[in-house]
Amino acid sequence: MEIEQAATDAEATSLSVSDQPEEKWISLRFVHSGKEYTVDLADSDRVFDLKAALDKLTTVPPERQKIIGLVKGKLPPDQATIRELNLANGKKFTLIGTPQGHEYKDPATLDLPDVFNDLDIDFSADPNSEAVRKFKNDSRNKRKIREAVAALNVNLMNPLREGKRLLVLDLDYTILDTKPLTSGALPPSECARPGLHEFLEAVYPYYDICVWSQTSWIWLETKLSELGMVGADKEYKIAFVLDKKPMFTVFSKRDGQDFTHQVKALKIIWTLFPQYSEHNTIHIDDLGRNFALNPNEGLKIAPFRDAHTLRASQDRELESLAIYLTHIATFPSFTAFRHNEWKRVVGRLQLP
Structure with a gap:
């Protein structure tokens, strides 16, 4: 599929007003x-x-x-x-108010607070909740998706393959301990979650891979290169990457208190590439709040931190996740699965 044609068709569809609620x-x-x-x-x-x-x-x-x-x-x-x-x-x-100055700030320090944050809501735990319904029907959120689609220019790194599912994969603290990488405390290979490349090679026959990170483009590109996920001879290819620009802010409640956070709306990808949908897309992230608009497609993974410790070196999360992803890829649609129960599914599959 040509990206220019996909974007043109998607914009025409997404910006049509016939099925959009009227806003004043x-x-x-x-x-x-x-x-x-x-x-x-x-x-x-x-x-x-x-x-x-x-x-x-x-x-x-x-x-x-x-x-x-x-x-x-x-x-x-x-x-x-x-x-x-x-x-x-x-x-x-x-x-x-005094305008912001233009003094230099280390981009790494600007990115980290957003992604290294223990305040979270796992929307995938209750995808049919009233809060989720309100998110999906909110006129502002729908408009933000349309605006993101119109502004987004996706550069395909590798061709999309016919008939493949889509894996949307977070980066920071999902497959990478970010802090020691950006600080230089550890070499890149020791910051990667154990089994990263083996995991990607295992799922690649079934999935096109998109990396979507809540970070700036320059640091996203740097991290992927240092990890050897792009520009290296691997048995998998990254189809495309998204940075923090298509994300937008939404408003939730956490423990009864107002909670403001960003979200990754899969509708943005589905509009640009209509071969993907809720039937064949799964989103892996360590932050469940990123699933606010697509809780049924979200799978929250345990965060990977403290890469220098023995506990981190024994992490087998990606090994188990590969089993789950290859299993569900054999079904015509993902909609029947509750991804928050993925470890139970893997446990049953591993029974003798």
Whole structure:
């Protein structure tokens, strides 16, 4: 499949308005440092999106923003929708805050806090929950997917193969202990999860492989090269990779508290490459919150950390996972499987 044609067809499909819920838009005007700006927002957008838009226009980061005159009293939390603010079209307000400087920051330190985080919600544990239903029906989330599809330019590293399933594989702390790699504490080969290349070689006959990492493109490319997953003579090929750009922020509840996090929406891939769907796609990640929009396709793997320890060297997670993936690949559809029970399935398969 030619990527240009796939993207064109997908965009035409995904951006059609006939099956999309109608959203109301308003235009707001604000002044910062004597300059007037205009920002357009949908009523399904959140206060978080307003702050992000102000940051994009003025480079004043959200934590420095002081918004005056938009609402009476204190600005609602990030999770609140623009609809809830009951704003009139053309509403004026003032933004006060110092723009972000352009000083150099180590990209490794910028990437790590997002991916090395113990705060998690495993959406695959209850894929039919009310929270999941709301996520899927949320107009903002649907629009964010359409916007990601329109903005995304996927470069195929290797051709997609007819009839293959799709494995979407996370990188940091799923197949790699990131911290010692980026710090230089350990050589790349000792940071990889045990059995990484054997795992990829075992599943490659059944799956096209996509690596989707919540990191910047330059560091994603560097990590894959250092691990020998690209540019090396292996019995598997990576079809394409995605970085953090197609991800977007969603709003959950964790232990009754508001929880803001990013998500990997498989619909983005399915729109660009319609040969893949919920019937033949599985997403492996150590963070269950990344499954928020596709909990049925998510399989949460135990995180791989402390690569220098004896415990880590004895890790056999990928060996078991290869058994599970090759097993389900023999079925016409993945929809009958509950991937959070994958270890039970492997246990039964290993019985004499």
